[in-house]
Amino acid sequence: MEDERGVEESEEIGGVTQPFVGMEMSSNEPMNSSIGGHSSTNDCSSTAMGSIQKSALVDIFKSGDLDFCCKAIKKIVGASMKPNLSDEEEQKFRDLVCNEKSTFKALWQKANRMTDRFTQRHGTYLQSTFDLPTELRATSGMGVVGRPAVEYSALGVRRKRTKEKELSELLIDEPRDKILKSVTRALEGDDPTDKDLRAIIKELLKSPTRPSKIREKLKAATPSPMSIEEAVSLMIDSRMPVSTYEMLKRSADAHDFSLYPPYYLLRKYRKDFCRPAEQLELSDTLASVSLQALLDHTVDRIFKLQQEPLLQFAEKLKNSTLKLQLIASWGFDGSTGQSQYKQRLNANENATDSGIFVTTMIPLQLQTEEVIDGKVLSILSGASSHQVCPICGATPSEFNVLNRPLKPIPDCNLQYGISPLHAWIRFLEFCLHLSYRNVDGIKTWRVKGGDKNPQLNERKRKIQEALWEKLSLRVDFPKPGGAGSSNDGNTARRAFSIENQVVFAEILGIELWLVQDLHVILCVISSSLPVDSKKFGEFCRPLADRYVKAYPWFYMPATLHKILIHGEQIISRSALPMGMLSEQAGESRNKLYRQDREMHARKTSRKENLLDVFNRAMDSSDPFISELSMSQRREKNDPNPELPARQLYSEEDDDSEIESFKEVDGALDDVELVTEQIEADE
Incomplete structure (x- = not known):
């Protein structure tokens, strides 16, 4: 009689292991499979090509139609x-x-679709093999077709x-x-990972x-508290x-x-990490720290920022000591x-x-370049007047004589670069003064x-009114208290902008x-892209x-002479683009000094x-605090807003040294933008 035990009828044969593609099943090994809920191992090995143990086909024959079975x-x-x-x-x-x-x-069907009964009665069938006919098998001369088997x-x-x-x-x-x-x-x-996966699937x-x-639950964002560095950055950036x-x-x-x-x-962090360890020299009129202490502090913060x-x-170079x-x-x-x-x-x-007189130091990259404005350059180079060229010493009456032999130029006068920010203002004033005098009489x-x-x-009054009426530009108006005029960098950029050039030239x-x-x-000297000095000249x-x-009657000013005549020499002597050496970073802090002195400083004593x-x-x-909000400043301030005349930029991508060290200094983001933009252009 048949065994009438109440075995649960199931459509699932869960433990049968299906071979991977290309695996051959042995007909000589004893069947060692798991059918139904009986757990055991299936240690099948290959004997002859085109033979499959039938125990491996049970799930296939139960699960699909003829097309599925053939494909499997x-x-x-x-x-x-x-x-x-x-x-x-x-x-x-x-x-x-x-x-x-x-x-x-x-x-x-004879086993009444019961797994245990099928296993007991038809074990011989399960241990037998399904063999391909000889005419369907790959011949020995064909070799192995396709790529060799590789683990997943x-x-x-x-x-x-x-x-x-x-x-x-298949599934x-x-x-x-x-x-x-x-x-x-x-x-x-x-394996702990397997246990975790089992628990997750069972939970599902x-x-x-x-x-x-x-x-x-996973989509619900878990709020995380702000770190001390992020809080310091928030306070500083928002002027809070x-x-x-x-x-x-x-x-x-x-x-x-x-x-x-x-x-x-936050106060303890700023005191311990954001300021040099050396004691400040402090009086009613002076606050200073030694240059060496400032350099040591800057390097320490950059190393913390770029530690990884x-x-x-260092690991790549197999050297525990880096010389930077x-x-x-x-x-x-x-x-x-x-x-x-x-x-x-x-x-x-x-x-x-x-007034406040500030000396600043800006970390750049791998090579130094002292950048100063025109007034300081005239003093350091020994020029007798601001109207005299600080590079070659030519006077205004000699600026328009282009065929004269150039005077010998001391090498030290070329090391101070070009002042891009002041060049905008000087070029604006040059155009205005030329226009005031460009009239008969x-x-x-x-x-x-x-x-x-x-x-x-x-004539000056008419030009000022026309510029204000048509372009909303206030030029050559003195500021209250004698602190300069209304001619600033923003005014100059708007006047020379592509959309205002025609109207600006017509008014003047x-x-x-x-x-x-x-x-x-x-635009070229203000850009952080490398410039071809020869093409610039x-x-x-x-x-x-x-x-x-x-x-011919209006002598070009010293700034215009310096850039047109000596610009090629200055750029060729500079290791970095002029835009990266701009004094704009220092100039932009003047407003912050004024605000900090009024809103964020004690008034109890000087x-x-x-x-x-x-x-x-x-x-x-x-550097470390500034990097936390660097992405927001990048989106707000485009380092290269307008780049006409692409032929002036260098086509050579000689940035191997930059690429090697650009990770070192968090202040080198402009260099990374330069490299990416050059690669995109090429």
Whole structure:
């Protein structure tokens, strides 16, 4: 009699291991498979080509139709079968599979579709093999067809995708629960990762709504508190006073969310990490630190910022000691219009707090370049007047004589570079002064009566009104208190911009080509892209000739002479593009000094006020803190807003040294942009 035990009828044979593509199943090994819930190992080995143990075909015959079975068996036999079957051979293979499937179906029905009963009664059938006919097998002369078998983990991305697609096609008609349970059973082992995966899959299978709930839980962002460095960066970038920060912290704490760290930790961090360890020299009129202490502090912060790239670089070179040279530009500038306080100055009766004179150091890259403005350059080079060329010593009357022999140029005069920011302002003033005099009855460089000449003043007034009416530009208006004029960098950039060039030239009554070519030069020297010095010289010399022919009566100013005549020499001597050596970084801080002195510094004494301004400058220029908000500043400030005349830029991408060290200094982001843009252009 048949065994009538209440064995659970199931459509699933969960433990049978399906061979990988190309695996051959042995008919001589004892069957050692897992059918139903009986767990054992399947240690099948290959004997002859084109033979598959029938125990490996049980799931295939149960799970799909004839087409599915043929496709699955082809995957198993792999290279054992001829690669390209004829129609007749294909039909023969289908008939063979169909007969085997019918045999299995009959035996399965006799066992009443019970797994245990089928295993007990038909063990001989399961241990036998399914053999391909000789005419369907790959001949020995054909060799192994296709690529050699490679483990899945060693495959490339594309081949992995192909394997995954093939497996998904085999399982496309299988129930989802069956696939997941089979995966869970395949993860039986002591590996902690396997245990975690089993637990996750079992959690997913607890209920139909479980996956969506878990996904919603994962999507819910877990708020994380702000780090001390991020909080310091937030306070500095937003110009946030302490009272505002503490109010925000109290508000967040009231909602049970400790977003902001306590302010005392921020104050301690700034004192310990953002400022040099050396004691400051402090008085009523001076706050300073030694250059060596400032350099040591800057290097230390840059190394902290780029610690991981430096370690990787050292490991790549197999050298535990790296020799790096930090090169920086330096300069000084005055800022007037400061708030004046009532405390008495003890140091010097002639001292005043209406202005601040600041010496700054800017970390650049691998080579040094001292960059200063025109007034300081005239003093250092020994020029007798600001109207004299600080490079060659030529006087204004000699500027328009282009065929004269150039005077010997000391090498030291070329090391100070070009001042891009001041060049915009000087070129604007040059065009204005040329326009004031470009009228019949004046047309001379030195006007009789000077600024009191009524004809000159009347023309100046008309030009000022026209520029204000048509372009909304206020030019040549003195600022209150004698702190300069309304001619600044923003005014110059708007006047020379491509959309305003035509109107600007028409109002001034000067040649349009002069405005356009000056704009090209200004954009080139302000750009952080490398410039071809030879091409720059070839562009400037014809412009100088053309200008002298058009306006021989008006001597070009010293700044224009310096750039048109000596620009090629200066650029060739500079290791970095002129735009990277701009004094704009120092100039832009003048407004911050004024705000910090008024809003973020104590007023209890002059020493404390000056100390707070100095410390605030150190905090805001810290490389590590600045990097935290660098991406926002990159989006706001495009380093190369307008780049006409691409032929002036260097086509050589000789940035191997930059590429090697660009990870070292967080201040080298302009260099990275330069490299990327050059590669895109090429």
